[in-house]
Ligand SMILES: C[C@H](O)[C@@H](O)[C@@H](O)[C@H](O)C(=O)O
């Protein structure tokens with residue numbers, strides 16, 4: 496049973512200097528320092544349980560998200576956890592509809608990232624109090640309770656509460672078997688770790704051969720800055736992995752629409768399954784045009800990691816603008832909004848292949864995609880979850896990858912909790928890691 500009143504909300508600016516090694520670099524984000532606004536919720540109950548929530552950032556700007564979390568805090572403090580989750584739709588709407596704060600959103604940008612961090616912490620605390628990993632909390636919830644967490648405002652033209660309930664009811668068939676399948680074999684993953692844009696060819700080669708040895712069969716490569724570089728790198732990877740394994744490409748919003756089509760036509764010989772974020776994440780019709788142009792080449796369009804909210808996903812689906820839908824656990828309004836997107840994807844029969852990596856995104860999103868398989872999609876066809884091999888050591892319950900698959904977490908919660916010492920050392924700017932770096936840089 497959920498209980499307790501939220502007695503404290505603290506938020507930390509935690510940054511990891513990943514840019515020093517070129518990790519995470521792409522055609523638009525050349526020097527990311529994987530970071531998070533890290534929220535901790537405490538209650539007045541003496542059970543020692545706290546809720547931890549993150550949203551992912553790239554370094555500079557994390558302090559802005561921290562401010563936004565503090566601005567949302569009055570909506571959470573002194574609230575009864577039972578009341579929050581008992582009317583989760585209402586609580587979601589309260590956070591996203593604050594009559595003044597929503598002006599700097601609504602449901603997008605910094606304020607929505609902050610909403611995600613706060614709500615992720617609430618879900619972590621709820622799952623912990625129930626003694627279940629989050630995916631299992633969701634799997635065990637009856638359809639009516641699940642949909643009561645979703646705000647259907649703006650999406651009822653494609654998905655009503657009743658229709659969502661019906662999808663969940665229909666997917667009850669075979670649920671037990673699918674849960675057993677997950678526990679035995681896990682959820683299939685692909686790796687992005689080998690081919691960040693800033694990696695020299697020698698590194699790419701070495702990481703790719705290690706990944707092959709570790710049993711990876713699906714690889715993503717960053718493209719979009721220089722065509723000749725892309726051709727060389729894609730050839731190198733395709734030759735290493737052979738014709739049968741899967742290759743995806745990610746341009747991180749670098750191109751205009753015609754440029755995306757031209758560039759990808761030149762990379763088509765390397766047989767990519769998808770091109771991810773070919774253009775602006777807001778350009779729904781642009782994505783649709785690219786999808787149409789690239790379909791004859793067998794290349795699908797994937798997008799989602801910078802999709803503001805369920806409304807944009809709705810339109811991408813309506814416009815047939817994507818072939819692979821990439822949810823993000825920290826950009827959308829937490830589990831609540833992700834649930835609505837999973838259900839819309841099911842309705843349109845579009846596979847969900849979550850965005851992960853960053854710091855903590857793998858830890859979180861594995862719960863959502865495992866739930867999706869067991870309770871919504873009931874399929875692994877054309878589906879896989881991203882994996883990136885960084886920063887897991889800072890989490891108390893790190894992901895477990897076995898044979899290139901995510902094994903379902905067993906610990907209670909949303910796997911969001913970071914090790915206390917890691918937070919302390921990486922707090923910006925006063926943690927020991929940053930003090931040293933900033934001194935060395937003469938700041
Ligand atoms: C800046 C980041 O590392 C991105 O490049 C990364 O999230 C990427 O788009 C991905 O798909 O993993």
Ligand SMILES: [Mg+2]
Nearest residue numbers: 745771772800
């Ligand atoms: Mg991407």
